[in-house]
Amino acid sequence: MRIGAIEAGGTKFVCGIGNERGEIRDSISFATEHPEITLDKVISYFKDKQVDAIGIGSFGPIDIRHGSPTYGYVTTTPKPGWENYDFLGTLRREFDVPYGWDTDVNAAAFGEATWGAAKGLSSCLYYTIGTGIGIGVYSEGKLVHGLVHPEGGHVLPRRHPNDDFAGICPYHGDCLEGMAAGPAIEARWTLKGHELPVDHPAWEIEAFYLAQSITGAILLNSPEKVILGGGVMQQSQLFPLIRDAVKENLNGYVSASEILDHIDEYIVPPGLGQQAGLCGALALGLAALRTTK
Numbered sequence: 001m002r003i004g005a006i007e008a009g010g011t012k013f014v015c016g017i018g019n020e021r022g023e024i025r026d027s028i029s030f031a032t033e034h035p036e037i038t039l040d041k042v043i044s045y046f047k048d049k050q051v052d053a054i055g056i057g058s059f060g061p062i063d064i065r066h067g068s069p070t071y072g073y074v075t076t077t078p079k080p081g082w083e084n085y086d087f088l089g090t091l092r093r094e095f096d097v098p099y100g101w102d103t104d105v106n107a108a109a110f111g112e113a114t115w116g117a118a119k120g121l122s123s124c125l126y127y128t129i130g131t132g133i134g135i136g137v138y139s140e141g142k143l144v145h146g147l148v149h150p151e152g153g154h155v156l157p158r159r160h161p162n163d164d165f166a167g168i169c170p171y172h173g174d175c176l177e178g179m180a181a182g183p184a185i186e187a188r189w190t191l192k193g194h195e196l197p198v199d200h201p202a203w204e205i206e207a208f209y210l211a212q213s214i215t216g217a218i219l220l221n222s223p224e225k226v227i228l229g230g231g232v233m234q235q236s237q238l239f240p241l242i243r244d245a246v247k248e249n250l251n252g253y254v255s256a257s258e259i260l261d262h263i264d265e266y267i268v269p270p271g272l273g274q275q276a277g278l279c280g281a282l283a284l285g286l287a288a289l290r291t292t293k
Ligand code: ADP
Pocket: 009, 010, 011, 012, 129, 130, 131, 132, 181, 182, 183, 186, 192, 193, 194, 230, 231, 232, 233, 234, 235
């Protein structure tokens, strides 16, 4: 079985081929440019690969509502050329195979639930904290879509007492993404995340905002695992800071031993590491193939 996988990020695209065990055999990566240039590269990669299905985890917002006239489109992005772009339709015209189509973070959540840190569980949340903040929601064995799709990065947090940074989200200013994504860290401290020392006060503030979101998400969704990925989470000192702050926020209210006694195994990095996104797309492709059989 040969499944095509596309991790479509706002900064870079990764395309690969994998199998039903989640093993990626081949992959390439290139910068995200104007959609025609980018999709040309995707199409030429898959041209001779004879895939049985293709899974796509895409940056968004995207239209994932079955039956919608713009199903498969990237919708309101400010990225040049991508607004209202028929991503899925462009691929369908080239390759007549089943497609899995979802957000990048939903794909990663699904990949983690299939082969990674949430394997065997029926729920998890997948956060990416990178250029933006996105949250994929997997619940009762299914990805959550609803009205459009969850946009957990734009929830409004309570402010840290020592933080007067205005926030940089173009829509909301000081939403979670505007306060805690990689570019917000850089704008607040005038240094990139990887340039800040591990004991810099930036990390306690970063953990404060992320823990607040995770606390709310635990209370709302009751996930069995919370997985934190993305470039900013390369700062592994954030994990203990976040775990402690989540426990403090919850204050014993959620009486699950996963949180009270084993939080180190509850809030974790992706089990699939850097391949979480691509494996997630692979899992979507595989699921699409199975539902058409
Ligand atoms: P993207 O979100 O575009 O897919 P990343 O997840 O790598 O890509 O996120 C990029 C953001 O993460 C940038 O703002 C960058 O400064 C930040 N970042 C990347 N690596 C690190 C690191 N090691 N430590 C802290 N921040 C990082």
